Amino acid sequence: MANEANGVQIYCTDCGTVMQGWKETICRCGGTWDVRRPIASMDGERLRRLFDERLGQRSGVYASGVWRYRELIAPELPEEALVYRGEGNTGLYDSTAAAQYAGVRRIWLKAQSENPSGSFKDNGMVAAVSHGRSLGNKWFACSSTGNTSASLAMYAAWCGLQSLVLAPAKGISPAKISQTSAYGARILAFDGTYDDGIRFLRQSAEKLGLYVCNSLNPYRIEGQKSIVYELAQQLDWSLPDWIAIPGGALSHVSALGKGLEELFALGLIGRLPRIALIQAEGASPFHRMVQSGAASLTPEPKPNTRASALNIGNPPSWRKALKALQMTNGVTAAVSDEQIMAAKRIIDRSGIGCEPASAATLAGVLKLRTEGIIDGDETAACILTGNLLKDIDALHELYENAGDASGGTLNVERVAELCSVQASP
C-alpha cells in the first residue's frame, strides 16, 4: 500500500523509517506507523465541491460518512475493497442545556454514538478493515475494553471475516462484550489490562496471522479523521473555538489533530480550533505528563475510572497526541467520575444521551471554563463517543431512584403525585 507512485508513504513517527511492504504492527524501533499524504499538492476547493456533492448520495460507498472523504483517507485502496455499513452521517446538536451548564456561548454535541455499532470507533475501524481486507487477511484482532471490539466484530461479520478480541476479564462493560460476542467474535478474556493485550499483539500477531486493528494501525487514524471532516462540513467549514474529546488510548486526539492539520493546509477551514483533551482522574497519565512538563509518559499501572472506555493506563498514541495538542495550542484536563456523571445527566436529559466516557467532554469544558482557560464567550464542540445504551450499569447507578419503582396498583393519586399535577374532577 505504501506507494511512492501515488505519493502515499507509511513511516515511523519515532525513527522516520519508511515502511516497505506492509508490517501489521509496529516499527522495529518500537514506534508507531503513520500515513503521510501529498496534501500540499491537492486542490482544496475541488475537494470541498466533491464532498458537498456527495452529500446527496444515499446509497453506495460515497454515502458513507467516512468514504465521502475518501481522497483524504485512503485513495490508495481499490474501491472494491472499501467496506461500508452506514458509518458516519451522525447528528450534530446545538445544545442550549450543555452551553448553560458549562457557561459558554454555544456547545454542539457531535453524536458519534449514532454510528452503526454505537461508537466513534466505526469511523476508524471501517478504514482498517478495508485495508486489511485489501491485503487478503482473514483474521482481524484487537485488544479492547469494549467499543473497539464491538466495532471490529461488527465489520468482520459484515464482510464475512473472522475476529478475535482479547478482553481484560475485569472492568469492561457487559453490554459491549455481549454485543461483540453477538456479532460472532472469538473472545479471549484474560487476567490483565488492555495494555497487556496490546503488548501481546505487538509480539505475536504476525506469528498467528492476525491483522491488528488497534489504534496502532495507521488506517484507524486515517478513517477517524472523518469525524472532524464531517463536523466541519456540517458547520459549513467553520469550526468552533474548541473541540473537546475524551482521552483514553489517545488515538482519537491523534486523528483529530491530523484531520485539522489537513483541513487547514487545504484551506477548507480558515483557522484551527483548540483541542481540549479530557481524561478521567483515575486514568490520566497523559494529563499528568502535560501538566508536569515531563518529556515522556509514565504509565498509570492501575487505572481506575467508572468511565470504562477511558480506563487505560498506558496509551499507545501519546506522542501523536502531544503533537496534536501542540499544533492546536490545545490543553488537557482531568475530571472526576462524579463530574463525568453529572455532565452525563445533562446530555442524557437533553434527549441525546451518551456513555460516561463521552460526558467527560462536557465535564471538561465546564472545568476549563471555571479555571478561566475557556472564555464564556467562546464556543465548543463536544464529541460524544459512545451510545447511551453502551454502558447500562452506569444508568442503574445514577437513575434507580428517578421514579416510583415500588410496584403496587395504578391510580390517579399516585400519578398526580409523581408528576406534581392536579387531577381535574
Added chain:
Amino acid sequence: MANEANGVQIYCTDCGTVMQGWKETICRCGGTWDVRRPIASMDGERLRRLFDERLGQRSGVYASGVWRYRELIAPELPEEALVYRGEGNTGLYDSTAAAQYAGVRRIWLKAQSENPSGSFKDNGMVAAVSHGRSLGNKWFACSSTGNTSASLAMYAAWCGLQSLVLAPAKGISPAKISQTSAYGARILAFDGTYDDGIRFLRQSAEKLGLYVCNSLNPYRIEGQKSIVYELAQQLDWSLPDWIAIPGGALSHVSALGKGLEELFALGLIGRLPRIALIQAEGASPFHRMVQSGAASLTPEPKPNTRASALNIGNPPSWRKALKALQMTNGVTAAVSDEQIMAAKRIIDRSGIGCEPASAATLAGVLKLRTEGIIDGDETAACILTGNLLKDIDALHELYENAGDASGGTLNVERVAELCSVQASP
C-alpha cells in the same frame, strides 16, 4: 387539527364518528381514532419528485426520514411544531445469510433499530409528540414495555417537555427502562401488564392533563407509515413480494397497511406486497384469531415470551391490523422463542444485529417458507424493530459460551486454539 378545509378528518374506526376538536384517547364508543387524508386528490408523481429531491437535504426538518414524507403524514401541523431528531434514514441491507437461512431468493433487512432511540418507535413517536406539542401540551404519557417509553422520553427531553411512563414492574428489559429513565422520564412501575396501563390511560389521562402517546394515538400511525415509504424509496419504488414484521401491540402492521394502501393509491408502487405478521407463540392472540377465523380477538391473559417487546396479550389495534392483512392478502404466523433466538443469531452474525422481537420476522419467513406459503423464488423485507443493545440479557443467555472466558494468562497457544489457526515459528 381535524380540519375539513384541508380535507383531513379524524374518525372512529369502529362507529365512524368524526372527531370534533381533539380527544386525546379514544372514541366514546371505545373505538380507536384514525386519520383520513385526501389521497385521491394528491399528485403521486409530484410527491415522488419532492421526496426524491429531499434526499439531498442533510439538515433541517426535511432531512428527517419521517418529515421527508410530510405531505402524507401531517401537512396540517404547522412546520414550526414539527419535532425532528435524526429519525428514519435507516439502513436497508441485502442479506445473503438471511435469504439462505429462510430459503428464499432475497431478503432485505430494514434496520429501524438505527433510529436515535434505537427502535422503530421513533418514526411514529416524532409525529405524535409534534402533534401534542402543536396543541400546547406539557405532559406526555404512555404505557410501555420499553421501546415506546424510551422513544417518548427521548423526544420529550429533546423538546424540553415532560414525560410519564407507566411500566409493568415485571418482564421488561432493564436496558430499555434505564434508557427511559436517563432521558428524564418519570416512571411509575406498577403490578400489572401493559394492557392495564393502557386501560388506566384511557380512563384517566384527560383528567390528569396527560397527552397519550401510545399507538391508540392516530399520529403514531401516521408517522409510522414513513417506514414503508422509506423502504419503497430505497428500493426505487418497487417493493419485494413480502414484508415481514413482528406483531405485539399491532400498531406497526396497521401503519404498514395504511402506508402501503396510500403508496398504491398514489401510483408510487405498482403492486402491493403481502404482509407476513409474526407473533411469538407465547403472546399470539391475533394469530390465533386469524387461524381460527374468529370474529374478534380473545386476549391472552398471561402473555409469555422472551421477546419482551412482543409480550402483549391484548393488542389494542387488532381491527386495523386485520384490515391491513386483508388488503394485502397477508398471513400470520407464530414462532417459538427458540426459533426467534436462532434467527437472531443469523442477523447478529451478519453484522447487523437486532433485539429478539425483530428476529421474529426472519424466523417467521423461514416458517412460512417451510409451510409452502412463501415460495423459494420470492423476496422479502424484514423490518428490524429494535437495536441489538436494547436487550442485553438475551445476549448473555445466548452467547455466554462463545469464547474463552476463563481468564488466566495470554499466550500464543491459547489464541491459536481458540481461533483454530497455526502459529508460525
